[in-house]
Each structure stands twice: as C-alpha cells, then as structure tokens.
Amino acid sequence: xxxxxxxxxxGREPSQLYxxxxxxxxxxxxxxVQVLGMCPALAVTNTxxxxxxxxxxTLFVLACSxxxxxxxxxxxxxxxxxxxxxxxxxxxxxxxxFTLQAVAPAxxxxxxxxxxxxxxxxxxxxxxxxxxxxxxxxxxxxDAIGMGAGFTLALTSLGSxxxxxxxxxxxxxxxxxxxxxxxxxxxLPPGGFLMLGMMLLAFAWFKEKRQKALLRLDEEAA
Amino acid sequence: xxxxxxxxxxxxxxxxxxxxxxxxxTLALAGLLSGLxxxxxxxxxxxxxxxxxxxxxxxxxxxxxxxxERMQRAVWRDGExxxxxxxxxxxxxxxxxxxxxxxxxxxxxxxIPAAGAGYQxxxxxxxxxxxxxxxxxxxxxxxxxxxxxxxxxxxxxxxFVAQWRDLAVEPPLELVKGGATEPxxxxxxxxxxxxxxxxxxxxxxxxxxxxxxLPAADAAPALVExxxxxxxxxxxxxxxxxRLE
Amino acid sequence: MGQLVGIFIGAMLVNNFTxxxxxxxxxxxxxxxxxxxxxxxxxxxxxxxxxTSLAAWLLETFVLVHAPYLRLIAFIVVIASxxxxxxxxxxxxxxxxxxxxxxxxxxxxxxxxxxALALFQTSRAYGLVQGLVFAFGAGxxxxxxxxxxxxxxxxxxxxxxxxxxxGTAMNLLVAGLLSLAFMGFAGLxxxxx
Numbered sequence: 219x220x221x222x223x224x225x226x227x228x229g230r231e232p233s234q235l236y237x238x239x240x241x242x243x244x245x246x247x248x249x250x251v252q253v254l255g256m257c258p259a260l261a262v263t264n265t266x267x268x269x270x271x272x273x274x275x276t277l278f279v280l281a282c283s284x285x286x287x288x289x290x291x292x293x294x295x296x297x298x299x300x301x302x303x304x305x306x307x308x309x310x311x312x313x314x315x316f317t318l319q320a321v322a323p324a325x326x327x328x329x330x331x332x333x334x335x336x337x338x339x340x341x342x343x344x345x346x347x348x349x350x351x352x353x354x355x356x357x358x359x360x361d362a363i364g365m366g367a368g369f370t371l372a373l374t375s376l377g378s379x380x381x382x383x384x385x386x387x388x389x390x391x392x393x394x395x396x397x398x399x400x401x402x403x404x405x406l407p408p409g410g411f412l413m414l415g416m417m418l419l420a421f422a423w424f425k426e427k428r429q430k431a432l433l434r435l436d437e438e439a440a
Numbered sequence: 441x442x443x444x445x446x447x448x449x450x451x452x453x454x455x456x457x458x459x460x461x462x463x464x465x466t467l468a469l470a471g472l473l474s475g476l477x478x479x480x481x482x483x484x485x486x487x488x489x490x491x492x493x494x495x496x497x498x499x500x501x502x503x504x505x506x507x508x509e510r511m512q513r514a515v516w517r518d519g520e521x522x523x524x525x526x527x528x529x530x531x532x533x534x535x536x537x538x539x540x541x542x543x544x545x546x547x548x549x550x551x552i553p554a555a556g557a558g559y560q561x562x563x564x565x566x567x568x569x570x571x572x573x574x575x576x577x578x579x580x581x582x583x584x585x586x587x588x589x590x591x592x593x594x595x596x597x598x599x600f601v602a603q604w605r606d607l608a609v610e611p612p613l614e615l616v617k618g619g620a621t622e623p624x625x626x627x628x629x630x631x632x633x634x635x636x637x638x639x640x641x642x643x644x645x646x647x648x649x650x651x652x653x654l655p656a657a658d659a660a661p662a663l664v665e666x667x668x669x670x671x672x673x674x675x676x677x678x679x680x681x682x683r684l685e
Numbered sequence: 686m687g688q689l690v691g692i693f694i695g696a697m698l699v700n701n702f703t704x705x706x707x708x709x710x711x712x713x714x715x716x717x718x719x720x721x722x723x724x725x726x727x728x729x730x731x732x733x734x735x736x737t738s739l740a741a742w743l744l745e746t747f748v749l750v751h752a753p754y755l756r757l758i759a760f761i762v763v764i765a766s767x768x769x770x771x772x773x774x775x776x777x778x779x780x781x782x783x784x785x786x787x788x789x790x791x792x793x794x795x796x797x798x799x800x801a802l803a804l805f806q807t808s809r810a811y812g813l814v815q816g817l818v819f820a821f822g823a824g825x826x827x828x829x830x831x832x833x834x835x836x837x838x839x840x841x842x843x844x845x846x847x848x849x850x851x852g853t854a855m856n857l858l859v860a861g862l863l864s865l866a867f868m869g870f871a872g873l874x875x876x877x878x
C-alpha cells in the first residue's frame with residue numbers, strides 16, 4: 219500500500235478514506251456478503267436490542283484492535299503476528315466485557331458468553347490480517363468502523379425481524395397487541411438460520427432483478 | 441511522511457536482534473501490556489459492578505420476602521447459622537442465605553439462593569422462606585435460558601409466580617398438572633412441564649439442604665447494626681466469560 | 686455415571702454446539718463442501734477440544750481462581766498454542782491430511798466452539814471427568830453437524846436447485862431445518878445442561 223498521496227489536498231485521499239469506510243457497510247458486508255462472524259450473528263439476534271448491543275461491542279473491539287495493530291504493524295514480527303493479534307483482541311474484548319457489565323448489566327446478562335466469544339469472531343481477526351496490519355492507521359480505522367457498522371446493521375436488521383415475528387415487539391415495544399400469536403420459532407435457533415437464509419435469498423433475488431433490468435436498459439440503448 | 445512500504449512479507453531485520461528472542465520478546469511484551477490493561481479495567485469497573493450486583497440481589501431478596509426492609513448475609517459454619525455481613529468471599533465461597541428483617545430488626549424470613557439444571561440450561565433463582573409459618577413466601581428467577589414463550593413463563597406467567605407466595609414445605613413440594621389441591625402442590629405451566637419441574641426440583645433440593653438450618657425469629661442471627669442495607673456481596677466478583685455467580 | 690451420560694447426550698444432541706448454540710459456524714459453512722474433509726476436520730476438533738478441556742480445567746483450578754479476570758485471555762492463549770501443536774503433530778504424522786485440511790486447521794483457533802467449550806465448562810463448574818465427557822460430547826456433536834451438512838450439500842450439488850438459492854442462502858436454510866430437527870432431542874435422558 220503506497221503511502222504516496224496521503225498528504226492533505228492530494229485529492230485522492232478523502233475519497234479513498236470514504237471508500238474504505240463505506241465498503242464494509244454494504245458491498246463487503248461481513249454477514250451478508252463475506253459470511254464472516256456468523257456465530258454471534260445468529261446467536262444473539264433473538265431481539266433487536268441484543269443485535270445492536272453485540273454489533274456495537276464488536277465495532278468497539280474491531281476499531282480499537284485495528285487502531286493499535288495498524289500503529290504497531292511494523293513492529294510485530296510476521297511469525298507471531300496471529301498470536302499478537304489475538305492477544306490485542308482479547309484484551310479489548312475483556313475491556314468491553316467489564317465495561318458492559320458495569321454500564322448495562324441487563325444487556326450483559328442477555329449476551330452472556332457471546333461477549334467473550336467476540337475474541338474468536340473471524341471478522342475481527344480477518345480484518346487485522348487482511349487490512350489493518352498492512353495499511354496506515356486512518357485507513358485501518360475507517361475499514362474497521364465500516365465493517366463494524368455493516369456488522370451492526372446486519373445484526374440489528376436480523377434481530378429486528380426475528381423479534382417482530384417471534385415476539386411481536388421491537389426493542390421491547392409491543393407492536394401488535396394481545397391477540398398476536400408470535401411465531402416463536404423465529405427467536406429459537408432454527409429461526410436464526412432460516413431468517414438469515416431468507417434475507418440472503420431476498421437480497422439475491424433483488425440483485426438478480428436489478429441486473430436483469432440493467433441488462434435490458436443496455437440492450438435498449440444499443 | 442517517509443515511504444513506509446514494508447509489507448508483512450518482509451521482516452524488519454533492521455532492529456539488530458536475532459529472530460527467536462525477538463519473537464519471544466514481542467509476545468511477552470504483548471502479554472504483559474495486555475495483562476496490565478485487563479487488571480486496570482477490572483479494578484476500574486469493580487466498584488460499579490459490585491454495586492450493581494448488590495442492588496440486584498437486594499431487589500430480589502426484598503421481592504421474595506414481602507415486608508423485608510433490611511437484609512444480611514448469613515452462612516452455615518460449624519453447625520450454626522452465623523451472620524456474615526458484607527464478608528468478601530473469594531474463590532470457593534461457602535453457601536449463604538440472606539436473612540430479611542423489618543426496619544426494627546425483626547426477622548421476616550430467609551432468602552435462599554439456589555440453582556440447578558433447567559430444560560435448556562442452568563436456572564438460578566432465589567426464594568423466600570418464613571420459618572415461623574414454615575412456608576415459602578416468594579420466588580424470583582434470577583437467571584434462566586429457558587425456551588422463550590414456553591419455559592420462560594416460569595418468571596413471566598403471573599399465575600405460576602403467584603403460587604410461590606404461599607406454599608407449604610411439608611410434605612415436600614410436589615409438581616402437579618391441572619390444578620393444585622394441597623398446600624404443598626405446584627401447578628405446572630402448560631407446555632413447560634420440564635421447566636416447571638426443574639424449578640420445583642431445585643427448590644426441593646435447596647429445602648433439603650437449608651430448612652433445618654434456619655432458625656425461627658427468636659434464634660435467628662441478629663441484625664448487625666452497622667451492616668449497610670444492601671450488604672449482599674456476590675462471591676468472586678465480575679469475571680469475563682459469563683461465570684455464573 | 687448417569688450424569689455423565691446426560692452430559693454427553695446433552696452436549697452432542699440436545700444442545701448441539703452448532704445447531705443449538707450457534708458455535709463453530711465458520712467451519713460449518715466453510716468446510717462442508719466435501720464429506721471426507723468435513724469428517725476429518727471434525728475429528729481434529731474433537732482432539733483439540735479434549736486437550737482444551739483438560740488445559741482449561743487445570744488452569745481454572747490452579748491459577749484462575751485467584752485471578753478470574755484473566756480467564757478469557759488465558760483460555761485463548763492456551764487454545765492458540767494447542768492448535769499450533771496439533772498442526773505440527775498432524776504435519777509430521779500425516780502430511781496428506783495436513784494438506785487436505787489446509788487453511789482450516791489454524792482456523793480451529795478462531796472456532797468459537799473451542800473457546801465456548803472452555804467457558805461453559807468453567808461456568809458450569811464441571812470437574813475433570815465431567816469436563817472431558819462434555820468436550821467429547823460437544824466434539825462429537827460438532828462432527829455430527831459437519832458431516833450431516835456436508836452430506837446434504839454434496840447431495841444438493843447433484844440436485845436441481847435453483848441457482849438463486851445456491852450458496853450461503855441454501856446452506857442456511859438447510860441448517861435451519863437441521864436445527865429444527867435437533868430440537869426434537871430435547872429432554873432426552875433428562876439431559877439439559
């Protein structure tokens with residue numbers, strides 16, 4: 219990654235920063251596209267709030283880890299880089315765990331062991347290996363924030379859908395009134411798999427429709 | 441800014457240290473800094489976490505012992521129930537109950553924490569026992585991972601929860617379906633028999649362990665006056681990894 | 686003895702690590718293209734889990750009771766080292782297997798199932814034997830899920846599946862159905878946790 223053109227006013231810089239930031243949100247969304255970090259995505263999305271909380275915690279760990287590892291990227295020897303990454307990530311996860319326990323004990327109880335499991339979220343280790351250890355700090359942090367935001371978006375949307383169907387509420391607010399029979403399976407493990415599968419199916423379907431429409435426009439223009 | 445294009449493929453040999461000690465040093469340093477950071481955040485958040493836990497415990501104790509306004513921890517030691525107010529317990533803590541008192545120091549009853557296997561995972565609960573009437577006077581589920589909509593009705597179903605306001609402990613608690621007729625019977629939740637049975641089993645086993653140890657008001661451990669009202673210390677303190685407390 | 690059976694069945698079937706707890710999904714979706722590879726990875730996981738269970742129990746009993754806040758980092762370091770050793774061991778003993786598993790062997794480190802095993806074992810305060818039985822059950826359950834998924838995916842490759850569904854979406858739906866099926870094991874042998 220050449221550092222040429224990183225000074226202010228270089229013209230390339232702002233758009234590259236933006237590109238790194240934005241790619242994680244949709245085009246390279248960790249859950250929907252890269253299929254990374256699936257374990258928490260399915261386990262703690264039984265409600266929208268849990269999804270948001272887990273996504274935010276992951277974003278925090280990812281951003282801090284990327285920041286530190288990018289800063290130290292030239293000091294970490296190649297042979298022990300994975301172990302070092304893991305130590306850094308585990309430290310921030312512990313920080314996040316204690317902080318959450320102090321600030322929001324109810325959410326911490328809901329998320330349970332999965333906060334600790336952030337440390338083995340392949341997304342975080344993957345970004346360190348693929349990006350943060352090879353790019354300057356500002357890009358690494360942008361990448362981390364983008365990926366974390368995309369991750370949070372995916373978890374929140376999945377959690378919301380599961381909560382709406384499985385409990386009839388959103389963020390704890392009941393939506394449908396007493397006569398609503400919740401589709402309980404949605405907040406149970408099979409529901410996680412099924413709902414995400416259906417979401418991916420929906421995305422693929424829309425993508426295909428869009429491509430067909432674009433193809434038709436091209437043909438008509440020709 | 442200098443052109444720092446060294447990718448991870450080229451190792452920075454310029455430091456002058458031979459390979460292996462450098463690797464070890466890096467890891468050791470990383471481990472040390474990590475350890476320091478962790479200890480730091482632990483110390484920093486410990487007071488808040490302990491306060492949260494104490495508050496939650498106090499709320500639960502007062503919920504299962506209606507009328508209690510003060511509480512105090514008590515442990516069973518050498519064949520005697522002794523007051524152990526605010527005693528910090530590290531590691532393997534002795535089992536404790538929480539005695540509830542009215543503001544004037546009269547014993548209301550004991551809140552007994554208990555845990556055991558539920559349908560899905562461990563259920564942790566606390567229940568109130570009045571030695572004067574020898575009845576259970578309340579039950580609160582502290583932690584459970586039971587099936588939402590079914591097993592979680594052990595704390596969400598008001599009828600199930602209400603039964604625990606007045607249950608006889610002799611003969612031992614019994615789970616029944618279709619309506620309780622005796623004072624020691626607990627009506628199971630429809631569709632959540634296993635969760636209901638787990639709750640009953642947990643409390644029966646806690647009864648077997650504790651009831652004989654809990655004296656009535658005249659022989660109860662006295663309320664130590666300088667004990668703060670929220671003097672319930674959880675053992676071990678907060679830990680990552682979700683260790684059940 | 687009955688309790689041990691309950692723990693084993695619980696870990697393998699009732700609360701299958703993959704289909705009920707959502708653990709070990711990276712290999713579940715990543716390495717289940719071929720049945721044979723999936724099976725071998727499952728076996729490697731069982732091995733790592735047993736060693737991790739032992740190491741976690743030792744750590745917890747002798748070290749971590751004094752410093753519980755170091756639990757997470759200690760466990761993850763142990764797991765990373767164990768996987769490193771297993772990798773070297775397999776490379777020496779069976780280079781063919783080593784090549785077949787490829788990148789997925791080091792990925793066992795980030796297999797949340799291993800870390801979760803250590804954490805669950807600790808929070809449920811299992812003794813040494815209980816922990817090992819738990820690890821064996823969990824590993825078998827993981828292997829079972831991997832093998833089932835791989836078998837189904839191999840079948841699906843030969844079937845007339847619409848191209849829209851092919852890929853991750855299909856895998857997720859299949860996993861959902863498997864998970865649904867496994868819910869039927871609830872209450873088996875009185876096993877829960």
